Amino acid sequence: MGKSTTLSTREKKSNPLQKIHYTWIYVTERCNLECDYCFFRHMHGREISMDAVEQLFQLFERVNPPRTLICSGGEVFLAKDNLYKILNEVRRRFPTTAPHIQTNGVLINDEDILKLKDLGVSLEFGIDGKPKETIQHRCGLKPASYNRLTETIVKCMKAGIFGGSTMTVHPEEVDHMEESVEHIVSLGIPHVDVTPAAFMPWTPETVASFKKNYLVMSRRPELRKIAYANEDLDWIEPGTMDLSLHPPGYLFGGDPFLCLPENKRVEFTMWDPATFEMRPDILAFYDQAYTEMHQEHARLPYREHVCHSFELMNKMMGEKYMNTWAINDILRFLTRTHLTLGSKKHGQ
Template sequence: MPPAIESSHIFLYVTEKCNLACRYCYFRDKRNRSLSLETIRGFIFFLEKEGMKPRRFILSGGEPLLVWPLTKKVISFLKTAVPKAEIGLQTNGLLLDAPKIAFLKTNKVNLEIGLDGLPATTSAWRRGTTNASFAHLVEMLLLCRLAGLAVNCNMTVHPQEMPRFRHNFLFLAQLPFGKIDVTPAAFAAWDQAGRRTFKQDYAWIAKKYHAKIYAGDARRFSPQGAWDLSLHPHGYLLPGDAFLCLPEKLKQEFSLIQFSPQPRLNTKTLAMLKQLYQRFGRKEKKQTYRDYIVSSFKIVNDLTGKTGIDWKTFEELFDFMTRVNRQDPSETKKGQTNDGRIGE
């Protein structure tokens, strides 16, 4: 009997605490909580009970390096409990040091670091970044490379940075990253000129640096395929990062799992969310990963009764990016299975 939920990526938001205050962050209603190891153990028990065999866990936040003792325990537990799964860590990288890099390398944990380009651009949007911390991050990136640790980059692009888009990407392309995932800022106002410039510059980047950009979204999958599952403090399980922007009350209301007294599936919530994904998803036989993200944006707007996320803009930009990425055969060659999102 197939599991009630299928998921290839499971995000563990180990903490809501963060040492930055990014202006475009859509993790709303943070309360400085962290996941307990007990909750994660219960969650893994739930996955086993449901017959789910996720292939990748991604530890995120907030900033997981702020709660390093907990993050280490989670990694060690996952290595034992789900030994065949890959583990990734999303971080701003400012708290990296040699001992942390050694631990991550020993445990085969891949890194994805959020960095938006030149120091001036990064500090403008990732508030709390300084020249000294930026220099330290670059030094740690070099140390990661010397250690043989795989590191990818997530580059968030705000429409106000359009005049510097190419320059920011070229700066990141010189750093020791594997892939760079270019992501338009979700809550920003993208006017027609900004969208046009983004398309022009992304097409140029994809042509000149096709080996450097993440283009795994060109792969298609079934509309009824696997969800991203996100386990949040206080133990809320939701389908995808878009749900991070929900207020606390709605996170609780639409959580897929109830942890007390034992972990169990909220079947009514699951059925309701499946209906919403069918309603707001594309009708094509096959979808891309970014189609799934757009569907999540639509659902979040519907749940909140607002239009806080301009999903039409993202559908337009994501469709363009996918078309451009498909033009490069090196990203879609036969047999490729790694989607490149983290640790490629």
């Protein structure tokens, strides 16, 4: 294990990170699929450093453990040894933290289902609808592996593992949203997070079609109550941040940083990944970003955390890296729709 992260009293006073909300650990950069819309733009095949994980856990002990710890990748089940080490440590050291996994589901076997149930882990499967729509963009998935995925989902739901899914909508698939959600629900999944694919070539026409089709779907009460929109209603107090730990040991103030190239990860990591010393200038940068993310909107009755975090990516990159005009437009629409129609939020 590496050197302990020690903050002096003076550093603590000036440290804007006082409390942790959510934390993501990207266990591996490897994946068995090559989705055309993958948000993880720059994979290098690296694994998470378990020294860095230990340093993160020590940070939890000094500040506070997060409400939810999300293990993600790449595909986490390609790195099962480290995944289970992390989950076992979380259960032992942070009993109030809910462990969660984001997975493409293809590599989960019966033994895993038993372990996950025992560890109290919730699962979030990446599945975009019926085989055609899913295989079309989740490249590497074949009819046989798609069937294995749906069998695994059904087994997990029957085993009583709490599960949801992220349904990523490629602009080419906007006309299939309703049947895609219906299909995912038919597998027993109680929550579907319908998400526009961020880096894809959206046009004003496909954005309009997304909205039109989503509205039709959300007027059906049985579908509306399982669909989750980024309502952005969670208010997190000043000094509270989300964290994400990326291979080999970069630490960031939230989760969208997966799309950053290596030079930007080096520039914006909160701690030095070799010594785990915090970088006060970068902590101050995130503090400012969070202040902007969580301010009340001048005209809207909600905060726009996700929209601001995508704008932050463009700011870090110094260019219009993400097509925020389309993604933020859709996210605002989803928020408005769910507020208007009174849908239930994920996990409630």
